[in-house]
Amino acid sequence: MPASVTGADRVVPRSVSGGPVLPGPAAGGDRALTGTHGIYLVPVYWGSTKPAALDNAALQSAIDGANTYYTAASGGTLTVRQGWAEGIPGWSKITLTDAQSTSCDLKAINDAVRAVVGSAGPRDHLVVYLPKTTQCTFSDLETFGLSARGDGYSIVNGTFTTDIALRVIAHNGSVSAAGSLNCTSGASAVPLSSTCSGVDYNNPWDPASAHPYGQPGMPLADTLATLGILSATDYPEISPGPTKALPLKPMESGAGLRGAWFDLEGYRYSIEYRTPTGLDSWIDDKKWSGPFGTVSDPGGHIVVHRQPLTGDAIDRSRLVVDFHPDLVNSDTQRHPGLWDGESYTSPDGSFALSVSAPSPTGATVTVSFPALDRVVRWSGPDRYATSATISAQTYAAGVSVAYIASGSVYTDALSGAPVAGDTDGPILLTSGTSIPSVIAAELTRLKPGKIVIFGGPATISPDVETALKAYTSGAVERWSGDDRFTTSAAISAKSYAPGVATAYVASGRVFTDALSGAPVAGKSAGPVLLVDTNALPSAIGTELQRLKPAKIVIFGGPNTITPAVEASLHAYAASVERWSGPDRFTTSTAITQKAYSTPGGTIFIASGRVYTDALSGAPVAGTMESPVLLVDTDALPDAVGAEIDRLKPSRIVILGGPNTISYGVQAALAGHLK
Known part of the structure; x- marks a missing residue:
């Protein structure tokens, strides 16, 4: 709590910076926001003229209004009070330089207002209250989240109202601004498009707004x-995927499923149901005659807000999507909600909504993701579960061999992937010291004739090797060398006879090029041998002498494998080619352009940032003679999209979960399926 002080110089310390919402540290996960919030008003001025006496009744009324609102909105779990036990203090004079006064120097005001009152608690809000000061062009600024002292902090210029008190509680509680979204497609207004503009602080409902209809609705x-x-049960996340029917209760109901949210294509979409009751009782008081007929203004029904997932938290405004847009971007005279029987599908088909059976007690919203359904995703909650899923989707029980590689050290699996693809055996990932339960279950299902470990005991321990014997009636072998290069040579020596048509060379330092290259090697029965950036390891040279390949293909550009290494490879084959592009994604397309010409079939998509999923997917692609193309986490590179169009696949399979390859990329991939 703030220290109790007396006299004319009540001041409150806090260093701030400017902006519509003052940036502060993100609220901690252990912060309890329900309970009673205290607003500590600290009136200050500078200059020679003391302002007129405060209207304490009006200031108290503003705080009481915030209490009435939040008490109703929270069912009594969040309340607001005036914090000072002795009442709102009078004006305190502070001293600023002329330059500080003229520029409304917030830090100087803060520093001058300080050091007398101590810190408050996480549900307390210190509000510096200025007389109307023309040098300060804002009405109110709030810290987003807690201040450095662990309390809320705001500064108000001229007028302290209930609306401002509502924003103080909201923004200090890490609630970002609420507004509206206006989108166009050509000359037409649409709910969503690639051309949208947002307007902050004109949301019809939320306390983190300026309330264009004169009063806030239910938050x-x-x-x-x-x-x-609201708990995670009352407001859950829904994962994009299968169709879901949400039996939503009205926001005012006080219990039950009040909304749901999902993340897609860089945005969070929040869905809720509003009826004209309680704090929302006014939403049908006005009517609007527009292109959709005469409707309630702003009305309710199913309301959706969109919030960006990137950028500073204070800038991630929640903007209402207008399902009945026109070209007049008014703060009022609109009905953004989705009505009974209406449906909406986003422009790229990534999600769709439909409304049925609305009543005063609830409505059903059906949420589907039509574009995502067209693209298959093989994944699990982690790299090991994803590895098991990929195997289960591809291999029947009774495989002749299962390969085991490290889920932490990638190099061994890069050389092993073409071998696995050529012999129709899965690569399953394990930790260095134990077999994950999902991998044990998959090995039990597979019943492999034998098990081969890629890598030495420093990568996969002898204890794991011993434990693997329980999952096969045959031998457990280890193919390894002293390092990644000699292991690569050992895997090749175990698998390929001299006279191979092509030997493939990839970097043992940069792994992305081999992810697309391994399936090519698998379908053409050639090894992938790892080299250093600036040197051809002696073990690889010896293995190339033994193999006597007709041709050597280098995966990757000169920054990955230098021209000097390329020149040295000419001693081992009549032809040496380099398949590469200016980056990992275009290198991926360069490899597939060289190796795949027949349209149709399956294309596998892997992350160019996270390698583990492709390690298990590459042998599958090799077995199926299908390409692996690399994408970014949140973007489908143009070159990759063009290559998919060239290949004309009948099926696209993503390797890995949405944290590795986003749902937005999945939706974009669906657009390339004909």
């Missing part, structure tokens, strides 16, 4: 969740 479900009023 957004996202606001209630951020403040700790």
Whole structure:
């Protein structure tokens, strides 16, 4: 709590910076926001003229109004009070230089206002209250989240109202601004498009707004969740994928499923149901005659907000999607909600909504992801489960061999992948010291004739080797060398006879090129041998002498494998080619352009940033004689899209979960399926 002080110089310390919302540290996960919040008003001025006496009744009324609102919105779990036990203090004079006064130097104001009152608690809000000061062009600024002292902090210029008190509680509670979204497609207004503009602080409902209809409605479900009023059960995340029917209760219901959210294509979409009751009782008071007929203004029904997932948290405004847009971007005269019987599908087909059976007690919203359904995803909650899933999707029980590689050290699997693809055996990932339960279960299902470990005991321990004997009736072998290069040579020596048509060379330092190259090697029965960036390891030279390949293909550009190494490879084959592009993604397409010409079939998509999923996927691609193309986590590179169009696949399979390759990329891939 702030220290109790007396006299004319009540001041409150806190260093701030400017902006519509003052940036502060993100709220901690252990912060309890429900309970009673205290607003500590600290009136200050500078200059020679003391302002007129404060209207304490009006200031108290503003705080009381915030209490009435939040008490109703939270069912009494979040309340607001005036914090000072002795009442709101009078004006305190501070001293600023002329330059500080003229520029409304927030840090100087803060520093001058300080050092007398101590810190408050995480549910307390210190509000520096200025008389109307023309040098300060804002009405109110709030710290986003807690201040450095662990309390809320705001500064108000001229007027302290209930609306401002609502924003103080919201923004200090890490609730970002709420507004509206205006989108166009050509000359037409649309709910969503690639051309959208947002307007902050004109949301019809949320307390983190300026309330264009004159009063706030029930807070957004996202606001209630951020403040700790709604639980994850009342406001859950839904994962893009199978169709889901959500039996939503009205926001005012006080219990039950009040909303849901999902992340897609760089945005969070929040869905809720509003009826004209309680704090929302006013939403049908006005009517609007527009291109959709005469409708309630702003009305309710199914309301969706979109929030960006990137950028500073204070800038991630929650903007209402207008399902009945026109070209007049008014703060009022609109009905953004989705009505009974209406449906909406996003422009790229990534998600769709439909509304049925609305009533005063609830409505059903069906959420589907039509574009995502067209693209298959093989994944699990981690790299080991993903490895097991890829194997289970491809290999029947009774495989002749299963290969085991490290889920932490990638190099051994890069050389092993073409061998696995050529022999129709899965690569399963394990930790260095134990067999994950999902891998044990998959080995039990597979019943392999034998098991081969890629890599030495420093990578996969002897204890794991011993434990693997329980999953095969045959031998457990280890193919390894002293390092990644000699292991690569050992794997090749165990698998390929002299006279191979092509030997493939990839970097043992940069792994991405081999991810697309391994399936090519698998389908053409050639080894992948690892070299250093600037040197051809002696073990690889010896293995190339033994193999006597007709041709050597280098995967990757000169920054990955230098021209000097390329020149040295001419001693081992009549022809040496380099398949590469200017980056990992275009190198991926360069490899597939050289190796695949027949349209149709399956294309595998792997991350160019996270390698583990492709390690298990590469042998599958080799077995199926299918390419692996690399994408970014949140973007489908243009070159990769063009290569997919050239290959005209009948099926696309993503290797890995949405944290590795986003749902937005999955939706973009669907657009390339004909």
